[in-house]
Amino acid sequence: MHIHAYEKLWLAFAVILILLLIGSVTYGAVGPGVAMVADSEDQIDPGALDEDERFAEPRVEQVGDNHYAAYVIAYQFAFEPSPIVVPENSRVTLYVTSRDVIHGFEVAGTNANTMVVPGEVSEITVEVGEPQEYGLLCNEYCGAGHHGMEGKVHVVSEEEYANLNEGGETA
Amino acid sequence: MSAELETEPTFFDTFPEEAKVIRAAFLGSFFALGLGAVFGIIQTLHRTDIFRGLIESTDYYTVLTAHGVFMVISFTIFFLVGLFTWALVRSLDRPLVNIRITWTWYGLMVTGITMTGVSILAGFTDAVEMSADVLFTFYAPLQAHPLFYAGLAVFIVGTWLAGADWFRTWLAWKRDNPDERIPLQTFMVLTTMIMWYIASSAVAASVLLFLLPWSLGLIESVNPTLTRTLFWFFGHPVVYFWLMPAYLLWYTVLPSIAGGRLFSDPLARVVFVLFVLLSTPVGIHHQYLDPGIAEGFKFISMTNTMFLLLPSLLTAFTVVASVEYGARKRGGTGLFGWLRTLPWRNPAFTGMMLAGLMFAAGGFSGMVNAGMNINYMIHNTIWVPGHFHLTVGTAVALTFMAATYWIWPQITNKPIYSLQIGLFQVVLWFIGMALMSNAMHAQGMLGVPRRTAEPEYSGFEYPTAFGGFEELNIQIAIGGTLLFISTVFFLGNVVLTMGNPRVSGLAESIPPALSGPTDAPRVLDDLRVWVGIALVLVVLAYALPLAAIINDGGLLGPGVGTYPVWVDAAARALGQVAATAVSPVVDTLAFASSRVGDAAAAVSVEVFA
Numbered sequence: 001m002h003i004h005a006y007e008k009l010w011l012a013f014a015v016i017l018i019l020l021l022i023g024s025v026t027y028g029a030v031g032p033g034v035a036m037v038a039d040s041e042d043q044i045d046p047g048a049l050d051e052d053e054r055f056a057e058p059r060v061e062q063v064g065d066n067h068y069a070a071y072v073i074a075y076q077f078a079f080e081p082s083p084i085v086v087p088e089n090s091r092v093t094l095y096v097t098s099r100d101v102i103h104g105f106e107v108a109g110t111n112a113n114t115m116v117v118p119g120e121v122s123e124i125t126v127e128v129g130e131p132q133e134y135g136l137l138c139n140e141y142c143g144a145g146h147h148g149m150e151g152k153v154h155v156v157s158e159e160e161y162a163n164l165n166e167g168g169e170t171a
Numbered sequence: 172m173s174a175e176l177e178t179e180p181t182f183f184d185t186f187p188e189e190a191k192v193i194r195a196a197f198l199g200s201f202f203a204l205g206l207g208a209v210f211g212i213i214q215t216l217h218r219t220d221i222f223r224g225l226i227e228s229t230d231y232y233t234v235l236t237a238h239g240v241f242m243v244i245s246f247t248i249f250f251l252v253g254l255f256t257w258a259l260v261r262s263l264d265r266p267l268v269n270i271r272i273t274w275t276w277y278g279l280m281v282t283g284i285t286m287t288g289v290s291i292l293a294g295f296t297d298a299v300e301m302s303a304d305v306l307f308t309f310y311a312p313l314q315a316h317p318l319f320y321a322g323l324a325v326f327i328v329g330t331w332l333a334g335a336d337w338f339r340t341w342l343a344w345k346r347d348n349p350d351e352r353i354p355l356q357t358f359m360v361l362t363t364m365i366m367w368y369i370a371s372s373a374v375a376a377s378v379l380l381f382l383l384p385w386s387l388g389l390i391e392s393v394n395p396t397l398t399r400t401l402f403w404f405f406g407h408p409v410v411y412f413w414l415m416p417a418y419l420l421w422y423t424v425l426p427s428i429a430g431g432r433l434f435s436d437p438l439a440r441v442v443f444v445l446f447v448l449l450s451t452p453v454g455i456h457h458q459y460l461d462p463g464i465a466e467g468f469k470f471i472s473m474t475n476t477m478f479l480l481l482p483s484l485l486t487a488f489t490v491v492a493s494v495e496y497g498a499r500k501r502g503g504t505g506l507f508g509w510l511r512t513l514p515w516r517n518p519a520f521t522g523m524m525l526a527g528l529m530f531a532a533g534g535f536s537g538m539v540n541a542g543m544n545i546n547y548m549i550h551n552t553i554w555v556p557g558h559f560h561l562t563v564g565t566a567v568a569l570t571f572m573a574a575t576y577w578i579w580p581q582i583t584n585k586p587i588y589s590l591q592i593g594l595f596q597v598v599l600w601f602i603g604m605a606l607m608s609n610a611m612h613a614q615g616m617l618g619v620p621r622r623t624a625e626p627e628y629s630g631f632e633y634p635t636a637f638g639g640f641e642e643l644n645i646q647i648a649i650g651g652t653l654l655f656i657s658t659v660f661f662l663g664n665v666v667l668t669m670g671n672p673r674v675s676g677l678a679e680s681i682p683p684a685l686s687g688p689t690d691a692p693r694v695l696d697d698l699r700v701w702v703g704i705a706l707v708l709v710v711l712a713y714a715l716p717l718a719a720i721i722n723d724g725g726l727l728g729p730g731v732g733t734y735p736v737w738v739d740a741a742a743r744a745l746g747q748v749a750a751t752a753v754s755p756v757v758d759t760l761a762f763a764s765s766r767v768g769d770a771a772a773a774v775s776v777e778v779f780a
Binding site: 001002003004006007010013014015017018022024025029034035036037038039041043045046047048076100101106107108109110111112115116117118119120121122123133134137138139140141142143144145146147148150152 | 231232306313438461466474481484492542543551552622624626631632723724730731732
């Protein structure tokens with residue numbers, strides 16, 4: 001089959017571009033360590049979240065050295081807890097599940113973003129920086145009141161976080 | 172024009188029965204385009220808060236479902252079946268085997284989309300207990316009325332029969348011409364249909380085995396991850412089902428309008444074979460952010476997706492080279508000077524060229540979507556509709572409109588009412604889409620979500636960049652309005668054309684490729700080989716993920732409930748939105764003592780619900 005010289009050049013350029021793109025994604029995964037939401041968590045009964053140890057009481061708790069876990073429920077049409085309060089400059093692993101339909105969990109303007117599927121638990125880990133208030137929104141259509149589904153993520157100073165937790169064992 | 176040319180028969184003269192079906196298919200397509208455009212303009216103005224007086228925000232999702240389904244199911248696929256019938260009959264130069272079968276599939280498609288359309292539009296009235304506000308993707312456990320799913324199934328069966336009709340006609344041709352290469356246009360039709368059979372089998376299974384029985388109450392629940400995965404098994408290749416008719420036009424019609432010839436017939440075949448092989452085992456790239464699917468499967472899908480760039484990049488080369496050849500034959504010279512000699516006053520030419528240009532831009536934003544980890548930034552933001560309004564919304568839609576100016580006279584013997592209006596209309600589409608899509612991409616970077624009636628929130632503001640959220644809203648609204656006006660001009664032009672008297676001398680010919688089919692290896696025409704490899708690739712990409720999903724959640728899911736959208740959903744939603752409206756107050760409390768705050772939020776939701 002006859003292939004014109006320019007065609008061959010273009011073909012080579014196209015293949016190199018594709019390999020570069022795959023390479024950049026691979027680098028993102030192994031270099032900076034951007035992990036994908038995956039099937040790391042077991043299935044959960046969406047009708048019995050109040051009997052689940054993690055989701056009966058949606059909350060943030062410390063799980064390690066400067067490492068916090070947030071257990072979040074999405075439902076028509078809100079998030080719980082809201083706000084999600086975490087201390088500055090820490091690592092936060094979010095466990096998000098849905099009580100009813102498919103939702104989205106997006107911290108506006110950041111790459112903290114995941115689908116929330118009933119029966120599944122989405123696990124993502126993020127690094128938070130200086131104290132700041134972020135908007136939290138549902139980015140998957142979930143019913144007629146979808147546009148009202150929002151929440152907050154508050155990154156607070158360590159002192160403030162400590163004060164908040166004085167009154168109770170969880171935040 | 173010479174007397175000899177004037178008497179050359181058109182498609183209408185040679186195949187009057189087929190021309191009738193093609194016309195009916197195009198008219199069905201344009202009717203859907205009109206409906207889709209009306210919902211489009213309502214949606215644009217509502218979402219951007221320019222005008223929210225026409226519909227309630229809770230009805231926005233009915234509008235959105237209608238816009239999506241009418242545009243990407245009816246408008247695109249009806250145009251496809253018309254165009255494919257034309258291309259196959261023209262390139263084989265023989266009529267379809269049995270025109271009654273042809274009308275049967277046309278009838279099935281019309282019946283199916285009418286059922287689905289009625290179930291969607293019923294969402295606007297409370298007089299009937301019916302609605303299907305589940306959007307084009309119909310993710311369970313949101314549940315539409317059974318008529319919605321049943322209509323989709325009937326429609327898909329109609330397209331399957333259409334494919335069978337074309338395959339039978341080709342086989343009949345093959346018996347008469349055993350040693351000939353498959354004509355290029357027929358090759359494109361057949362390969363596209365192979366892809367369609369493989370792809371649509373999954374959504375048909377999802378609808379017939381799970382969603383329809385579930386909506387009828389025959390089964391209790393479904394596995395949302397499974398039905399979602401089956402949807403995307405179909406949902407990615409369907410975009411190539413929209414795109415392949417545009418490719419057929421770019422490869423075979425555009426060069427001849429430019430006064431040239433297709434650069435390479437073998438390479439065109441290679442491109443279509445690559446689409447058969449690669450367009451299905453990539454659907455998981457729509458589910459990068461899904462829990463319940465392992466990272467490895469996502470990576471495989473991502474790699475396949477990137478290789479799917481190859482046929483489109485090859486197309487860019489071939490199309491530009493073919494057009495340049497035409498321009499140089501018309502006397503064009505210089506590195507870029509040849510561009511001046513092209514027939515820019517012809518709306519068919521200009522429309523397709525602008526569509527191709529937009530497709531290149533859409534390709535770049537598509538590379539971002541495909542990049543597994545940068546996708547986190549833009550997943551489910553308005554960036555994504557920004558992207559596909561460049562691809563299906565321009566590369567496909569604008570090519571179809573432009574091609575209409577070229578093909579309609581040949582299937583009706585009626586000259587276009589006004590080519591000037593046509594030229595104005597295609598350029599207006601380009602400008603409107605450039606504004607709208609660019610602003611949508613920019614808003615997506617700010618985190619503005621897609622698929623929402625009111626993208627502004629009470630509790631926070633978006634970061635300020637690219638001129639800011641409000642300014643970008645205005646650009647979206649202006650762009651959307653220009654697109655609506657362009658559609659009105661297009662439809663008006665078609666209607667006025669239908670009023671023209673029939674004349675002779677409207678035939679157009681398609682010259683053979685510079686490098687003809689005999690240059691292509693024979694194996695390219697052995698369709699069984701490509702079906703086999705495509706199936707193996709699909710099994711490799713999907714067997715394990717599907718097994719894992721079924722193993723984890725079961726065929727019917729881990730006890731997920733049912734959320735029909737037509738039972739009192741609006742009333743309940745309004746109550747809950749009111750509850751979240753008071754949430755800033757609740758938030759303040761919560762901030763002081765989050766446990767007390769949570770309790771208060773829970774109470775207030777109960778009070779308002």
